Amino acid sequence: MLKKQIFQRVKKLIPRISSTEMIALQSGTTSIDKQLFEGKVKPVDFKPTPPESVFLLGYKTDPTIRENDVFPKERIDDLIRNFPDQQIYPHGNYNDLFRYMGKQGFFSFLIPKNHGGYKMSVREMSNILTYITSANPCLGVVAMVPNSLVPAELLLHYGTKEQQNKYLPQLANGEKIPCFGLTGPHNGSDATGQIDKGRVIKEDGELYIDVSIKKRYITLAPVANLIGVAFEVEDPHNYLGKTGVTLALIERGHPGLEQNGYHNPLDTGFPNGTLEGNLRISVNDVIGGVNEIGNGWKMLMECLAAGRGICLPATANASSKVATYSMYLYAKHRVQFKMPLIEMEAIQNKLANMVYNTWAIQCSIYLTNYLPDEGEKPAVLSAIMKEQTTERGRMVIQDGMDIHAGSAICKGPNNVLEKFYKNAPIGITVEGSNTLTKNLIIFGQGLNKSHPHIFPLLKTLLNDDETGFMKEFKKIVGHSVSLYGKALHASFSDISELEKHTFYFACLANFVALKGGALKKEQSLSSDMASIMSNLYLAHSIVMFEGKYNASPLLRDYCVNRLLNENKITINRVLQNLAFSPLLFFMKQTLKTHYTSNRELIKELEKNPVIMEKITENMYIDDTLNNMIQMDSMDRNTVLYKKMYEEMVSVGKFEAPVPSFYK
Numbered sequence: 001m002l003k004k005q006i007f008q009r010v011k012k013l014i015p016r017i018s019s020t021e022m023i024a025l026q027s028g029t030t031s032i033d034k035q036l037f038e039g040k041v042k043p044v045d046f047k048p049t050p051p052e053s054v055f056l057l058g059y060k061t062d063p064t065i066r067e068n069d070v071f072p073k074e075r076i077d078d079l080i081r082n083f084p085d086q087q088i089y090p091h092g093n094y095n096d097l098f099r100y101m102g103k104q105g106f107f108s109f110l111i112p113k114n115h116g117g118y119k120m121s122v123r124e125m126s127n128i129l130t131y132i133t134s135a136n137p138c139l140g141v142v143a144m145v146p147n148s149l150v151p152a153e154l155l156l157h158y159g160t161k162e163q164q165n166k167y168l169p170q171l172a173n174g175e176k177i178p179c180f181g182l183t184g185p186h187n188g189s190d191a192t193g194q195i196d197k198g199r200v201i202k203e204d205g206e207l208y209i210d211v212s213i214k215k216r217y218i219t220l221a222p223v224a225n226l227i228g229v230a231f232e233v234e235d236p237h238n239y240l241g242k243t244g245v246t247l248a249l250i251e252r253g254h255p256g257l258e259q260n261g262y263h264n265p266l267d268t269g270f271p272n273g274t275l276e277g278n279l280r281i282s283v284n285d286v287i288g289g290v291n292e293i294g295n296g297w298k299m300l301m302e303c304l305a306a307g308r309g310i311c312l313p314a315t316a317n318a319s320s321k322v323a324t325y326s327m328y329l330y331a332k333h334r335v336q337f338k339m340p341l342i343e344m345e346a347i348q349n350k351l352a353n354m355v356y357n358t359w360a361i362q363c364s365i366y367l368t369n370y371l372p373d374e375g376e377k378p379a380v381l382s383a384i385m386k387e388q389t390t391e392r393g394r395m396v397i398q399d400g401m402d403i404h405a406g407s408a409i410c411k412g413p414n415n416v417l418e419k420f421y422k423n424a425p426i427g428i429t430v431e432g433s434n435t436l437t438k439n440l441i442i443f444g445q446g447l448n449k450s451h452p453h454i455f456p457l458l459k460t461l462l463n464d465d466e467t468g469f470m471k472e473f474k475k476i477v478g479h480s481v482s483l484y485g486k487a488l489h490a491s492f493s494d495i496s497e498l499e500k501h502t503f504y505f506a507c508l509a510n511f512v513a514l515k516g517g518a519l520k521k522e523q524s525l526s527s528d529m530a531s532i533m534s535n536l537y538l539a540h541s542i543v544m545f546e547g548k549y550n551a552s553p554l555l556r557d558y559c560v561n562r563l564l565n566e567n568k569i570t571i572n573r574v575l576q577n578l579a580f581s582p583l584l585f586f587m588k589q590t591l592k593t594h595y596t597s598n599r600e601l602i603k604e605l606e607k608n609p610v611i612m613e614k615i616t617e618n619m620y621i622d623d624t625l626n627n628m629i630q631m632d633s634m635d636r637n638t639v640l641y642k643k644m645y646e647e648m649v650s651v652g653k654f655e656a657p658v659p660s661f662y663k
């Protein structure tokens, strides 16, 4: 009787799970995210990079790497030099650019060698994208799209043999320029909510899907000639007995397809536009063929991780590296009030923010890229990486703008930040907008997917399996009681603050989980839990990175303390809003921040060159930066230094037309 009551009670608590959510929950793997819910994170034992997955931009320092196996750095430098325009579409030489990049293999990073591609490791691809984006974010987007979701990754995982043999070589050699259209005017964040609908029809004995598409914001759409489209299939005559979200591939010129509208994403200069028209698509052009009709959402969920967890973080890494390094040098040399900016505490604070966020981005990327190279398909961690790196990347640029001040606002060759400033909102919005990702997905999905016991319990409830439920219920109660004890014990033991906070998060998560389905609406709470979880992931990645490279214990401690300080504020707020907070009294903390810590960090930057060596890894050095680097090793009293200083402080100046009323 009691068992039945518990079963019914818990059943009422669980959130309604839609089929798309269920697919998301079942896609991808868990690793460190699961450990966070268990209260203990094991350090990853990073293996040395195997020769076939080259740490590309540093390959010359590794004699075991064969040159034939690498994507040559010289080729990337040539691309950057040959196409210096920051805006390529619609007025730049985009025709030449796409032909060049395609022929040189820039779109083939994921495609296996037997199909003519470069098939590199995730880390290698991330390094290349970081390098290209650090020079030119527009080129970065152009390189990123064909190498993330579309459509190579989908073809590799789900394509029929015919589709793979036909399209993968054409994608690898650039004959085909891909794009992928999911978003429309009525389906943005709710990607499948009101997606375009198609119907299965039969004509002359052949099956087709008639679909009217209206897609917008599609990157590369105006130039693409291989187009992935997502729509929902209905089968009113039951020809196939299959319905649901479906992905198909069509070519430019497909009857009815209109590719004649473009958008201008804040003058960032890459092609983006619309896909429209009434189409008749053969069922053989569904990715994976007839068998995969209705499996589109699952396919997207499994393949989205590349864009979300790898490519977008690589672009945030690029902008943060350039902004931090350039503003560090600029602040050392730019003089006001007879002193370099870097001696002013206000500027030190901004610079410290920049180094902190850049380090968090860089270390978490290092850890996250390692996981897919070891066979993982991180789902929740990819959402954390997408949200955290693009959000922190935006903060880095904003702090940089404050240091560069007027020079960051006026366009010109010395304005190193403008291109990144304009691009920052794109990373924030695409592939799961950050607001949605932080307030709904990270903790919501984390709880259901990464928690060691919630998903198994959920399955018993959904299957009305009372016996299975009681087994899982006992496990979750045992887990919660044991974690409560561990967290309480941690609060007065002398383990590290990071270990303590990891126990706190796991214990707190179990209390928050009691909210059940209500958590979907309580987005402030969900967002706070996402922040705590994300910061812990970043903090553990920083500790692991330091374990690998011994770059700077001071910087490691500084960053971990700041992340945990942010968490203290968040944990206190969660406790203020949680009914069970008296039980969790031991988690309440007072914040200690010292004005001196930023000063000490800036001194460490001066004393310890390894920090900037790491920050400048995989970063393109342009003429403006080169000027500042040279100045840094020069005697400040020389004529040449003064000339270069003048160059550094000069901003874009254009010929002003005489106003007609003075003529």
Ligand SMILES: Cc1cc2nc3c(=O)[nH]c(=O)nc-3n(C[C@H](O)[C@H](O)[C@H](O)COP(=O)(O)OP(=O)(O)OC[C@H]3O[C@@H](n4cnc5c(N)ncnc54)[C@H](O)[C@@H]3O)c2cc1C
Pocket (backbone or CB within 6 Å): 180, 181, 182, 183, 187, 188, 189, 190, 216, 217, 218, 219, 220, 265, 272, 426, 429, 430, 431, 432, 433, 434, 435, 436, 437, 439, 440, 523
């Ligand atoms: C430059 C650019 C390139 C793009 N490239 C592509 C592409 O190649 N292919 C493609 O298919 N799409 C592409 N997109 C589309 C992109 O993925 C969508 O813009 C994005 O999904 C957000 O949709 P929306 O703009 O309609 O915002 P909306 O869905 O209207 O959202 C508005 C705001 O509400 C928030 N929100 C929505 N729902 C919730 C919720 N339940 N809880 C909390 N917050 C919520 C969102 O986070 C956002 O902040 C691109 C967009 C841009 C701008």
